[in-house]
Amino acid sequence: MSVQAVSAQLKIGPYSMSSPVVLAPMAGITDTPFRQLCLSMGAGMAVSEMVTSNPKLWNTRKSRLRMVHNHEFEPRSVQIAGHDPEQMAEAARLNQELGAQIIDINMGCPAKKVCNKAAGSALLRDLGLVESILKAVTAAVEIPVTLKIRTGWDPTQRNGVTVARLAEQCGIAALAVHGRTRACMYRGEAEYDTIASIVEAVRIPVMANGDITSPEKAQKVLKHTGASALMIGRAAQGKPWIFREINHFLQHGEQLPAIGHAEAEAILLGHLQALQRFYGEFQGVRIARKHVGWYMKDQPQEQEFRRRFNQLETAQEQQDCIQAHFQLMSAGSDDSKHITRVETTR
Numbered sequence: 001m002s003v004q005a006v007s008a009q010l011k012i013g014p015y016s017m018s019s020p021v022v023l024a025p026m027a028g029i030t031d032t033p034f035r036q037l038c039l040s041m042g043a044g045m046a047v048s049e050m051v052t053s054n055p056k057l058w059n060t061r062k063s064r065l066r067m068v069h070n071h072e073f074e075p076r077s078v079q080i081a082g083h084d085p086e087q088m089a090e091a092a093r094l095n096q097e098l099g100a101q102i103i104d105i106n107m108g109c110p111a112k113k114v115c116n117k118a119a120g121s122a123l124l125r126d127l128g129l130v131e132s133i134l135k136a137v138t139a140a141v142e143i144p145v146t147l148k149i150r151t152g153w154d155p156t157q158r159n160g161v162t163v164a165r166l167a168e169q170c171g172i173a174a175l176a177v178h179g180r181t182r183a184c185m186y187r188g189e190a191e192y193d194t195i196a197s198i199v200e201a202v203r204i205p206v207m208a209n210g211d212i213t214s215p216e217k218a219q220k221v222l223k224h225t226g227a228s229a230l231m232i233g234r235a236a237q238g239k240p241w242i243f244r245e246i247n248h249f250l251q252h253g254e255q256l257p258a259i260g261h262a263e264a265e266a267i268l269l270g271h272l273q274a275l276q277r278f279y280g281e282f283q284g285v286r287i288a289r290k291h292v293g294w295y296m297k298d299q300p301q302e303q304e305f306r307r308r309f310n311q312l313e314t315a316q317e318q319q320d321c322i323q324a325h326f327q328l329m330s331a332g333s334d335d336s337k338h339i340t341r342v343e344t345t346r
Helices: 032-040 061-066 085-097 120-125 127-140 160-169 193-201 215-225 242-252 261-279 281-295 302-309 315-331
Strands: 021-023 077-081 102-107 145-150 174-178 206-209 229-232
Touching (some): 021 032, 021 242, 077 085, 085 127, 102 127, 120 127, 145 160, 160 174, 160 193, 174 193, 193 206, 193 215, 206 215, 215 242, 229 242, 261 315, 281 302, 281 315, 302 315
Parallel strands (some): 102 145, 174 206, 206 229
16 A cells, blocks of 8 residues: 655755765765765665774875765765864865765764764754864865754753754754754664754755664654654665655655665675675675675574584675575575575565
């Protein structure tokens, strides 16, 4: 049975997104290969991994790879993180020069290694510093600046509405709001009432984020919050086709058929090959292991397969392993050691 379609549209500065479903920035995950994959699967925008504002770290291999912005789908949104207004402004200018078309400021990450440096969601405790950073960054670049926040520091200090209003006054072009406080980390369930209050309080676009794991949940969150768009994070790990599923459900009010084995195999192999081209075989093979683990999550004999797969040392071995697995799946063998999320997309 179909349900009523929901209309949503996201526009940031001069950029109108083809889809109101955006890939969230995730450190160590939303690298160039994963962003390109999610964009090809229907994401309207994909925000990069956060780039440090500390210039001393810009020449590390990790930072150099994160600061490659050319030859990607538009608009290219790059997230920066830090606590020093001048450094944040300089990081914004540099990334604009390197091809960023939107700068996103991280005030939403709850990780201790970020918050212990008074960055990420730790900034939500200091509205004066928030204002200084927002003004410095928006003044430093000619491209739109967006902001990602949480609903507050802890459940007793949900100051998301106040921060949102301040952001709008400082020239922020759009907001992404995760429906938890910093203290909540990723525990419990996201709440959307605060996001709805933020939507009512500002005129700039708001993206709702947190626990959006299915097309049905996406529709409910859009209706509840009135947000302009949705931001998908962990639910895209191992399931990049979630973007087209949500898009179809929002547009037509009905589910897409479950993804087939052949297409899932092609997506996974393409992802592995992209990782190996981007990082080189040695590092690419190792980074591929966590992604394959997400693709195969919650399947029978998952741990056994991951143990065997994680021992493989070459790109060819990984490719052969995946192909052999899908051949067994297609043959319907009970010995296939099923490890794919394909069967649980519905």
